[in-house]
Amino acid sequence: MKRKARILLVDDDVSLLKLLGLRLKSEGFEVSTAASGAEALEWLEQERPDLVLSDLRMDGMDGLALFDRIQRQHVGLPVVIMTAHGSITDAVTATRSGVFGFLTKPIDKEALRRTINEALSVSLPAMEDDWQQSIMTRSPTMVALLEQARRMAPLDISVMLTGPSGSGKALMAEVLHYASPRRDYPFIALNCGAMTEQLLESELFGHVKGAFDGAVSDHPGVFLAARGGTLLLEEVGELSSTLQIKLLRALEQQQVRPLGATSSIKTDVRVLSSTNRDLVSAMEQGAFREDLFYRLNVVNLNLPALQQRPEDIPLLARHALDQLRQRQSTQVTGFAPEALSMLAAASWPGNVRQLLNVVEQAVALASAPVIGPQLLEGILAGSSEPFPTFNEARAEFERLYLHKILRMTEGNVSQAAALAGRNRTDFYKLLSRHGIEAGTYKEKNRE
Structure with a gap:
């Protein structure tokens, strides 16, 4: 179901506030009201509208002063100014300062509708349907990326999603699925770096009774389980050379043969893939097949690190808090402005995944309804080196393992490969992936 656009209406004329609020609700908007600039800022600490519609002349804090505060505390939120004292000077001042639009009272109905729709086209570029609502963003980079995804x-066609770990590649894959004609069929994600080669082959292509570790029942595999829908192959750069060949064959022939089966089965699935590795370098080193890369990488979407989209950090933090409040009982209702500024200034090496973890920790440790900067300072200090992902931990284990086995065999690659249970070609690819030279161990031995 499509979400209504949320508008915060600000005016110190209570009767006009009520009248305009009713008009906007009749137009299909979700409306909240505030009778002053200070009240609007308090409301904004708890909720995030898609647009602020504010009077210019108000006691205490006028519309431009409110806009200035919004720009500093809620980056990217569009503001439209209304005034009964319309003049060229007011309009020029408002628009030069970055106000999205300027309306003169009495408000013309068509002008109001047109200005709101134009503002929402920036704030919510895909408001006409709900396909992208799982990705919260006001970043121009992300908005452009979503527009590319929409097209x-x-x-x-196959799409490869690249970007650092924790940047939201799986979420973008879901967005592509739900915006496609396959949306009513399954979306299945499989992590290619989280299991052994034999188990991964079974998960990909399936097996018949007794064909995999004595299994007594058939297993369809994700290519068949996702039939009609979309299959996301996460960390596709971790596939072994053997599975790369089998995956390429499945994509080219559009059919799979389950382990132990005597015939192939037709597939009907759109394949997306993701990786945080540099597959171009992997191809040059012989660790990833060029033909498979071009089969998977028909179009590439490269997701930016969170640090490259700082305007999204307060938005994502508030959304994460809202999600936590829905799932669990908590007294926490929002963030202090200084706390949001601290989040926006942090480096986030773990990207969105790390931000969500920090918010969850803050909610668990908070002793007051509003999360303050002191609490976040301690949490951020403790998370400056984020806990490694499974693939990062696995890569570190591989590196240490290779160094150890080369020391044991004094740099003899044939012996090392035999001990590791890999053929020489695969073993050399492992060494190349980790930048390890077997010859250095021979030199050490001669010394």
């Missing part, structure tokens, strides 16, 4: 979603 390619209906096309039944």
Whole structure:
């Protein structure tokens, strides 16, 4: 169901506030009201509208002063100014300062509708349907990326999602699925770096009775389980050379043969893939097949690190808090402005995943309804080196393992490969992936 656009209406004329609020609700908007600039700022600490519609002349804090505060505390939130004292000077001052639009009272109904729709086209560029609502953003980079995703979603082509760990690649894959004609069929994600080669082959292509570790029942595999829908292969750069060949064959022939089966089965699935590795370098080193890369990478969407989209940090933090409040009982209702500024200034090496973890920790440790900067300072200090993901931990284990086995065999690659249970070609690819030279161990031995 499509979400209504949320508008915060600010005016110290209570009767006009009520009248305009009713008009906007009749137009299909979700409306909240504030009778002063100070009240509006208090409301904004708890909720996030898609647009602020404010009177210019108000006691205490006028519309431009309110806009200035909004720009500093809620980056990217569009503001439209209304005034009964319309003049060229007011309009020029408002628009030069960055106010989205300027309306003169009495408000013309068509001008109001047009200005609101134009503002929402910036604030919510895909408001006409709800396909992108799982990705919260006001970043121009992300908005452009979503627009690119919108254009390619209906096309039944392979898309590779790249970007640092925790940047939201899986979420973007879901967005592509739900914006496509396959939206009513399954969306299945499989992490290619989280299991052994034999188990991964079974998960990909399936097996028949007894064909996998004595299994007594058939297993369809994700290619068949996702039939009609979308399959996301996460960390596709971790596939072994053997599975790369089998995956390429499945994509080219559009059919799979489950382990132990005597015939192949037709598939009907759109394949998306993701990786945080540099697959171009992996191809140059012989660790990833060039033909498979171009089959998967028909279009590439590269997601930015969170540090490259700082305007999204307060928005994501508030959204994460809202989600936590829905799932669990908590007294926490919002963030102090200084706390949001601290979050926006942090480096976030773990990207969105790390931000969500910090918010969850803050909610668990908070002793007051509003999360303050002192609490966040301690949490951020403790999370400056985020806990490694499974793939990061696995890569570190591989590196240490290779160093150890080369020391044991004194740099003899044939012996090392035999001990590791890999052929020489695969073993050399592992060494290349981690930048390890077997010859250095031979030199050490001669010394």
